[in-house]
Amino acid sequence: MNLDLSLNxxxxxxxxxxxxxRQSRKSVEVESLAQPLSAAEYKHLAxxxxxxxxxxxHLLSERAEEVIGRCSNxxxxxxxxxxxxxxxxxxxxxxxxxxxxxWVMGRGDPGYPKTLKAKMKEDAPPIIYGCGDKxxxxxxxxxxxxxxxxxxELYKYAYEVGATAARSGYLIVSGGARGVDEAGVRGCIxxxxxxxxxxxxxxxxxxxxxxxxxxxxxGHLVLVTSFDPSSSFQSYNxxxxxxxxxxxxxxxxxxxxxxxxxxTWAGASEQLKKLKYAPVYVRxxxxxxxxxxxxxxDGALPWPEQLDTEKLIHIFSAASQTGTQEESGMLFAxxxxxxxxxxxxxxxxxxxSELHQxxxxxxxxxxIAAIFGLHPKQVELWQNxxxxxxxx
Numbered sequence: 001m002n003l004d005l006s007l008n009x010x011x012x013x014x015x016x017x018x019x020x021x022r023q024s025r026k027s028v029e030v031e032s033l034a035q036p037l038s039a040a041e042y043k044h045l046a047x048x049x050x051x052x053x054x055x056x057x058h059l060l061s062e063r064a065e066e067v068i069g070r071c072s073n074x075x076x077x078x079x080x081x082x083x084x085x086x087x088x089x090x091x092x093x094x095x096x097x098x099x100x101x102x103w104v105m106g107r108g109d110p111g112y113p114k115t116l117k118a119k120m121k122e123d124a125p126p127i128i129y130g131c132g133d134k135x136x137x138x139x140x141x142x143x144x145x146x147x148x149x150x151x152x153e154l155y156k157y158a159y160e161v162g163a164t165a166a167r168s169g170y171l172i173v174s175g176g177a178r179g180v181d182e183a184g185v186r187g188c189i190x191x192x193x194x195x196x197x198x199x200x201x202x203x204x205x206x207x208x209x210x211x212x213x214x215x216x217x218x219g220h221l222v223l224v225t226s227f228d229p230s231s232s233f234q235s236y237n238x239x240x241x242x243x244x245x246x247x248x249x250x251x252x253x254x255x256x257x258x259x260x261x262x263x264t265w266a267g268a269s270e271q272l273k274k275l276k277y278a279p280v281y282v283r284x285x286x287x288x289x290x291x292x293x294x295x296x297x298d299g300a301l302p303w304p305e306q307l308d309t310e311k312l313i314h315i316f317s318a319a320s321q322t323g324t325q326e327e328s329g330m331l332f333a334x335x336x337x338x339x340x341x342x343x344x345x346x347x348x349x350x351x352x353s354e355l356h357q358x359x360x361x362x363x364x365x366x367x368i369a370a371i372f373g374l375h376p377k378q379v380e381l382w383q384n385x386x387x388x389x390x391x392x
Contacts, residue, residue, distance in 0.1 A: 005094070009106030011056035012126045014084050016042050019093040020230040034082035037075065039240070042126055045074045055108070059084055100204055101131050101216075102229050113137040119247045119277045125226035131207040132222030135375040136194055141171035142312075143245050143278065145264050146180025146255030155179065157283070158255050159187035161307060166193025168309040169385025170316060173198065173249045175241055175263075176206060176223070180255045185221070193384075194377060195221045196248060200241035203229040219377065224248075242267030246277040251319040253281045253303055257291035265291060272299045279319050313385065351382055 005013075013019070015037050037045065048071055049055060058067045059080075068080050097104065105112050107126050111134055116124040130137075142165050144158055162172045162184040172188040174181035176197035185195035195215070199206055203225045206212060215221035226244060227237050242263060246252055252271065257264040271280050272295065281303040282292040296302065304311045351372065358371070365383065369376040 005104060006106060006109060007057035007060055008055055008108045009104065009127070010090065011059050011084070012042070012106050013093075013104070014086050014090055015045070015056070015059075015080075016126055017090075017093070018228050018231075019086060019089045020228050021089075021092055021096050034079060034086070036083065039123075039125075041075060043122060045071055046122065046126070048074050097129070097204075097229055100229075101207055102129055102203065103131070103134060104129055105134065111135075113248065115140065116244070116247050119275075120243065123243075124247075125244070128224055128226050129203055129229050130222060130224040131203060132216040133219050133377065134222065134224075136171065136196055136222045136377060137224060137248060138375070139171050139194070139378060139381060140248070140250040141165070141173050141194075141196065142316075143173040143249035143252035144180060144184030144255065145175065145242075145245065145252060145267065146257065147262065147264060148177050148179040148181075150179040150183075150256065151287075153287070154255055155183045158183035161253060161255075162187025162189075162193070162195075163191035164307050164309060164312055166191035167384065168312045168316075169381045169383070169387075170250075170312070171196060171381065173245055175200070175238075175245055184255075189215050189220045193220070194381070197221065197223050198241050198244045198248065199223055199225040200227065200237040201225075201231050201233040203227075203231075238263050239266060242270070243275065243277070246271050246275065246280075249278045251281065251315055252278050253283065254292060254295060254300065255283050256289050257295065259291045259294050265295075268295055268300065269298065281315070 016039075018036050046056070049058070049067075052067075052070055054067055054070075058064070059071075061067070064084070068077060068084070071080060094104070105128050107117065107124055112128070115138070116128075142161070144161055146154070146158065150158075158180045165172050165184075166188045171194040172184045173196045174185050176182075176185075176199045181197070185197060189195050197206070197212075203223055206223055207216070212221060212223070216223070224244070225231075226240060231237065246267065252268070254264060254268050257268065259265065268280055271277060280295070280300045282295050282300040283289075284302045285305040292300075351374075354372065363371075365376050365379045368374075368383075369379045372379070
């Protein structure tokens with residue numbers, strides 16, 4: 001795997017990553033003694049560089065001494081110099097990650113998900129790590145979230161939501177945990193769709209999971225995290241992971257939640273009250289849940305009790321609006337005017353129009369992708385959506 005990174009991305013890795021090298025047989029971790037910058041520290045440093053019309057790459061340039069001096073009011077000189085001197089360790093880490101199929105992207109790289117930058121702005125992770133087809137991260141989709149320990153009926157419910165998403169031409173975004181997260185992604189992939197798992201810990205371990213390996217190899221699953229690929233679980237990481245789940249999705253469904261406790265509650269409440277990266281829906285029907293009712297009182301929208309492709313497409317059509325959470329809940333309103341939709345939806349309608357003009361000759365998704373300059377998986381998703389809802 002090619003990890004020919006930009007100088008900006010290398011500089012950000014040196015500043016923010018612990019650069020852990022874990023040797024599985026001996027369980028040894030090698031890392032620098034210099035404490036990497038926290039998210040808040042890097043945010044202030046990046047802001048300082050922008051104010052001076054500079055980029056992280058300038059910290060590794062011939063002007064490095066001058067630029068580092070300008071940043072000394074944010075981070076002490078000794079620490080900055082120690083972090084930037086970890087070039088050899090960075091080279092080892094990149095080689096190690098590459099040998100395990102792990103890729104790295106910086107916020108300034110062309111392939112970095114536009115939706116993260118658009119929604120999270122300067123809070124978008126400066127570095128993301130992943131395994132699988134990174135192009136899938138641009139597709140949006142439905143976030144399915146809920147508890148790890150879940151009754152069989154709710155596991156099946158989440159699985160069916162994932163399968164319906166696949167049939168409707170949408171992917172599932174989840175947190176990669178057992179229970180609801182696992183069910184939603186599994187249902188989508190087994191129905192021929194795509195899944196994106198946003199991890200809070202140990203990307204390296206997850207990338208070696210036999211079930212995931214098969215889905216990653218087939219191009220139907222991508223793993224992504226904003227934390228070092230060898231990181232262990234921390235509550236803070238889980239909370240930050242929740243932000244990425246909602247930012248990568250176009251809409252979110254909470255299958256179940258306890259009141260006032262747990263990651264599902266924290267993530268959904270934060271979206272409803274503060275961040276609003278995507279409209280939040282809660283499961284309707286039985287079994288009822290006090291947690292879901294409380295989220296609904298806080299502004300979450302009711303999910304249709306009997307879901308089908310038509311209703312799901314209406315949800316995404318409403319979510320494509322730039323309006324309020326309430327407007328996103330108009331499931332059965334008149335079809336959205338194309339001029340009011342987001343660029344991604346306008347592209348979908350344009351794709352349908354141009355595809356019709358090509359005639360009825362049989363073409364593979366790869367051939368269509370080449371004609372339109374699209375990602376083959378995007379073509380597959382749009383083809384599924386067109387078959388489910390042929391008249392927008």
